[in-house]
Amino acid sequence: MKKDRQLILAxxxxxxxxxxxxxxxxxxxxxxxxxGYPLILAAGLGIVGKVSRLAPVIADLKVADIxxxxxxxxxxxxxxxxxGLIAQAFVGRDSLEACVKAARDRDADLYVVTEMSHPxxxxxxxxxxxxxxxxxxxxxxxxxxxxxxxxxxxRAIRSVIGRRVIISPGVGAQGGSxxxxxxxxxxxxxxxxxxxxxxDPHAAASALLQSLSP
Amino acid sequence: MKKDRQLILAxxxxxxxxxxxxxxxxxxxxxxxxxGYPLILAAGLGIVGKVSRLAPVIADLKVADIxxxxxxxxxxxxxxxxxGLIAQAFVGRDSLEACVKAARDRDADLYVVTEMSHPxxxxxxxxxxxxxxxxxxxxxxxxxxxxxxxxxxxRAIRSVIGRRVIISPGVGAQGGSxxxxxxxxxxxxxxxxxxxxxxDPHAAASALLQSLSP
Numbered sequence: 511m512k513k514d515r516q517l518i519l520a521x522x523x524x525x526x527x528x529x530x531x532x533x534x535x536x537x538x539x540x541x542x543x544x545x546g547y548p549l550i551l552a553a554g555l556g557i558v559g560k561v562s563r564l565a566p567v568i569a570d571l572k573v574a575d576i577x578x579x580x581x582x583x584x585x586x587x588x589x590x591x592x593x594g595l596i597a598q599a600f601v602g603r604d605s606l607e608a609c610v611k612a613a614r615d616r617d618a619d620l621y622v623v624t625e626m627s628h629p630x631x632x633x634x635x636x637x638x639x640x641x642x643x644x645x646x647x648x649x650x651x652x653x654x655x656x657x658x659x660x661x662x663x664x665r666a667i668r669s670v671i672g673r674r675v676i677i678s679p680g681v682g683a684q685g686g687s688x689x690x691x692x693x694x695x696x697x698x699x700x701x702x703x704x705x706x707x708x709x710d711p712h713a714a715a716s717a718l719l720q721s722l723s724p
Numbered sequence: 725m726k727k728d729r730q731l732i733l734a735x736x737x738x739x740x741x742x743x744x745x746x747x748x749x750x751x752x753x754x755x756x757x758x759x760g761y762p763l764i765l766a767a768g769l770g771i772v773g774k775v776s777r778l779a780p781v782i783a784d785l786k787v788a789d790i791x792x793x794x795x796x797x798x799x800x801x802x803x804x805x806x807x808g809l810i811a812q813a814f815v816g817r818d819s820l821e822a823c824v825k826a827a828r829d830r831d832a833d834l835y836v837v838t839e840m841s842h843p844x845x846x847x848x849x850x851x852x853x854x855x856x857x858x859x860x861x862x863x864x865x866x867x868x869x870x871x872x873x874x875x876x877x878x879r880a881i882r883s884v885i886g887r888r889v890i891i892s893p894g895v896g897a898q899g900g901s902x903x904x905x906x907x908x909x910x911x912x913x914x915x916x917x918x919x920x921x922x923x924d925p926h927a928a929a930s931a932l933l934q935s936l937s938p
Contacts, residue, residue, distance in 0.1 A: 524796070546793060547785075547789075547796075547797050548793060548797055548800065551764070551769050551801065554768050555765050555768075574786045574788040575760070576840060576841070577844070579760060582738070582762035583761050583765065586762065586765045586766060587765065598788050598814075600812070600848050600849065601842075601844055601849065602842070602843070602844020602846065602847035602849065603843075603844045603847055604842055604843050604844040605844045627790070628790040628791055628816070629817075629818050630791070630815055630816020630818040630820070631815065631816055632816065633816035633859070634814045634815075634816060634852055634855070634856070635814060635816070638848055641848070642848070
């Protein structure tokens with residue numbers, strides 16, 4: 511992924527028609543488009559290939575299974591056209607290695623969830639975030655996912671992962687500040703609702719991009 | 725799910741044709757059929773409805789996202805015909821509650837992963853298994869998933885969850901003993917490769933069923 515605009519679009523809609531309409535209109539503002547299971551289940555795996563013709567696709571599957579199942583999931587979504595994938599670290603080293611291998615074999619990126627922005631993430635995940643970030647480095651993942659809602663946590667994760675990429679959800683609708691997240695060390699901001707649910711998504715994306723330019 | 729044969733078939737294949745052929749032939753030996761993302765991605769969400777006409781379907785999605793995304797995923801797979809769902813507990817209480825609510829609203833069952841059978845499960849999950857089982861009880865899940873490969877762990881989880889259901893993968897190809905797992909407290913054994921990859925899947929399923937009868 512070429513670091514150009516520092517923005518990733520979370521294409522959080524449930525119909526293929528709306529997804530393609532938004533992706534076509536907004537691809538120029540973003541470095542990549544993130545697609546999750548709700549859209550893939552609704553539209554079928556083919557949506558990954560269709561969107562990937564407009565922008566690089568990061569499949570946000572939060573893959574969290576045994577190594578062989580992780581491999582089968584990653585292979586299918588990468589072969590469908592995704593250039594990147596998001597996996598959970600919580601299931602452990604071998605499960606994560608299966609994802610990294612599937613990605614590397616296809617010149618794709620694997621991002622590891624170290625922390626999440628919802629309240630429940632404090633129950634089990636938050637205390638393990640640094641250890642999961644260290645595991646991401648050990649398995650040679652491309653980068654990690656860390657919430658823009660907690661810039662101090664981005665700093666902590668950055669100190670663990672060195673120069674690997676940090677992609678950060680939580681800017682906009684969830685209250686995270688774009689500038690704070692970037693200053694704390696995020697490489698890419700993941701933006702969804704604040705753009706796609708805006709009355710004028712183009713204007714919202716354009717304003718966001720402008721706000722980031724020095 | 726009516727406890728009749730104490731067996732769940734893991735339909736771990738990647739084509740709709742093979743899935744339906746196996747499900748049609750083997751449904752009579754099993755209480756439910758478990759379907760995961762590899763098959764759903766390959767065949768489309770419609771496979772859930774097709775298999776559910778032959779046996780109750782448990783969608784093994786290891787759901788592991790924020791509450792709203794979990795809800796969207798669960799709603800789609802339940803509305804497609806699944807009678808049960810498997811979710812990860814490590815993403816925390818609110819994420820799990822979103823799954824339980826989606827399931828309860830549709831009279832379906834939600835099973836919570838407390839522990840897994842692959843080596844990587846020891847990295848982060850195993851030390852938290854009892855706490856995740858307690859959370860499953862607190863959110864009023866139908867039951868939990870605990871590995872048949874470690875009967876002593878089934879006993880430990882049973883002591884936490886009381887009378888809720890335990891479904892156990894790992895019997896057969898992964899080395900778990902059916903009798904040991906049931907004696908340790910498992911309610912249902914999840915069986916995949918040892919049946920579907922047998923030269924004669926009918927004979928394998930029949931022999932397994934026989935071996936469980938008193």
